Amino acid sequence: MSGRPSDLRLYLVTGDVPREADLVDVVADAVAGGVTTVQLRDKTASRDGLVRMGSRIVERIGGTGATFLVNDDLEVARALPGAGLHVGPDDLHPADVRAVLGDDVAVGWSLHDLAQLDDAAALAACSYLAVSPVWPTPTKTDTTAPWGLDGVRRLRDAIPATLPLVAIGGINADNAASVVAAGADGVCVVSAICSAPDPGAAARRLRAQVDTALAARTGGSS
Known part of the structure; x- marks a missing residue:
């Protein structure tokens, strides 16, 4: 594992906003x-357009400590200093991404099949893995079969304990705690924040659920 982000507890994937x-x-x-x-x-x-938007986002959240990644497009990530890249099993191989972007940025990989865990080179290149999707989601309809909470548990048990696992797909403040209890180290959301009338309040509610569930799982503070 390399380039681990400092904090994956609440992970926002951008989507449509009001x-x-x-x-x-x-x-x-x-x-x-x-x-x-x-x-x-x-x-x-x-x-x-992605480079322009990414530049604006990086400028606004600079100094907050938040990790910034781009979905799938290596050239966009290269154009944005410090940006990491998230890829899926049909995209660039994580080891190839790491070779281009270096060891100081985050590289994430979506897990659609347990067979992906046989790729030791990919796992070694990743900062984190993403179980995708946990449940069906309207923000991405071309997904593989949902993993469910049992799938989250199986993946957490199957991957190295030091490799963070985040979960995406159908997650909101009402079920985020159950995903963390099943073994996820953080949750990814899209519409639960992007479509909310008050994104800051939505984030605070989700973060509270995640932090409480992490503390309960570890028997201490998150």
């Missing part, structure tokens, strides 16, 4: 409310 809102403001409010990692994801934007 018509009157600015995504950069939403992200900044969410980070102020407790988001610890931000991934820029927009499958409809151009590469130049």
Whole structure:
């Protein structure tokens, strides 16, 4: 494992925001409310558009300690100093990403199948793994079969204890604690924050649920 982010407890993947809102403001409010990692994801934007948006986000959340990643596009990540990259099993291999971006940034990998755990080179290159999806989600309909809480448990038991596991898919403040109790070290959300009328308040509620569940699991403070 290399390039581990400092904190994966509450991970925001960007998505659609209300018509009157600015995504950069939403992200900044969410980070102020407790988001610890931000991934820029927009499958409809151009590469130049992603670089411009990423630059604005990095400028706003700089100094907060939040980790910033880009979804899937290595060239966008290279254009944004300090940005990490999150990839899936059909994207660039994590070891190839690490070779280009170096050891000081976060590299994440989505797990869609247990067979991916046989790829030792990929695991060694990753800062964290993402179980995806836990439950069905309207923000990404082209996913593989949901893992469910039992799947989260199986994956946590199957991967090295030092390799963080985050969970995404259908997670909100009502079920985040159960995902952490099943073994996730953090939760990823999209609409639970991006679509909220008050992103900061939504982030605070989620962060409180995650922190409490982590403390209960470890028998101490999170």
